[in-house]
Amino acid sequence: MTTAYIGSIEGDGLTVAAADPETGALTAVGSAPAREPSFLAFSADRRTLYAVVEAAEGAVTELDISDPANPSIRRTFPTGQSGPTHLCVHGEHLAVAHYGDGTVTLHELATGERTDVLRHEADEPHAHQVVSQDGWLVAVDLGADAVFTHRVDGGKLVQHARCDLPAGTGPRHIAFQDSALQGGRAYLLGEYVPGVTRLHWRDGALTPVGHDLVTAPGAPETFPAEIVLADNHIYTTNRGENVVARLTLDGRLDQSVPTGGDWPRHCAIDPTGRWLYVANQRSNTVTWLPRDPATGVLGDAAGSLAVRGACAVEFA
Structure with missing residues (x-):
């Protein structure tokens, strides 16, 4: 069994589940009373x-998962900003993106103390994601x-x-191809224009090289939420259409598979x-879809676990 952590919004805190690698089935085995844990990130170890x-009143909850199945809250510290939606560890710091007021904050990992806050130059900034990449x-x-x-x-x-x-x-979320200090590729998911922008990544700078839609002709109004790269395939969750789209790295849409739930947010392999898990916020479920690692092809949803306000899934 593998331990999975399920974050939620307007739900019941953090859910701990056991995932069966043979059947994909999730079984809830515990919880932690973290408040509105809508996105999760791990320390380096x-x-x-x-x-x-x-x-x-944005904040971060820090949990001890040295025993993966039994997380315990160490502390909660304020970010000083509004509506945090994403975070990542960056060296000796924790970076937090705030959708509410469009800021990024930086905190010392050891103390939680905020060392900086930055608001991007725009009429209405909404910082949605932070990623540590190549330094x-x-x-x-x-x-x-x-x-x-x-x-x-x-x-x-x-x-x-x-x-x-x-x-x-x-733009909502970005995913990088294999780490490449001297150059590489990145894929940026748009929420309002439902597509993936292919980008060249070099020396800390991104340059767009192409754009591809993640919806098929005739699809309902769609608001993509998450992008994941695996084995030369791109997977996106599409809210409204309620599917996972599978694209090739050159942008060809190969597959759209219903998630088995409503309003899919985060997804994880x-x-x-062999399994792709989708947090479906409005149907209050996490579903799992079989995946062929050799071809990337997804099958129909094989089951679901009830989790109120599910919006993020991560594996220990």
């Missing part, structure tokens, strides 16, 4: 789990229609590069590569 507190801190801002790259210098955020997208794209 994977013995600590960080969860945003997605509330007007850079990358921030996706939906309201600015841009992706920013920062370096961290003495606990301060220093902007290095800005990649602008067409107005109205609504289990350590075996």
Whole structure:
């Protein structure tokens, strides 16, 4: 069995589940009273789990997961900003993106103390995601229609590069291909224009090279939420259409599979590569879809676990 952590919004805190690698089935085995843990991130040694507190008075909950099946809250510390939706560990710091007021905060891992706060230059910034990549801190801002790259210098955020997208794209989440310090590829998911922008990544700067839709002709209004790369395939969760889309790395849409739930948010592939799990916020479920690691092909949803307000899934 593998331990899975399920975050929620307007739900019942953090749910701990056991995942059967043979059947994909999830079984709830515990919980932790973390408040509004809508996104999760691990420490480098994977013995600590960080969860945003997605509330007007933003905060982070730090949990001890040295015993993966029995997480315990160590502390909760404020971010000082509103509506955090994403976070990541970046060296000796924790970075937090705030959708509510469009800021990124930086905190010392050891103390939780905030060392910097940055608001991106835009009329209505909405920082949606932060990613640590190749020594850079990358921030996706939906309201600015841009992706920013920062370096961290003495606990301060220093902007290095800005990649602008067409107005109205609504960039939400980015995924990088294998780490490549001297160059590589990244894939940026748009929420308002439901597609993936392919980007070139070099020396901390992103350059768009193509854009591909994640919806088939005739699909209902769709608001993509999450993007995952695995084995030369791109997977996106599409809210409204309520499917997982599978694309090739060159942007060809190969498959759209119903998630078995309503309003899919985050998705994750289990350590075996044989199952894809989807947190369906409005149907209050986490569903699992079989996946062929050799071809990337997904099957129909094989089951579900009831989790109120489910919106994130991570594996220990």
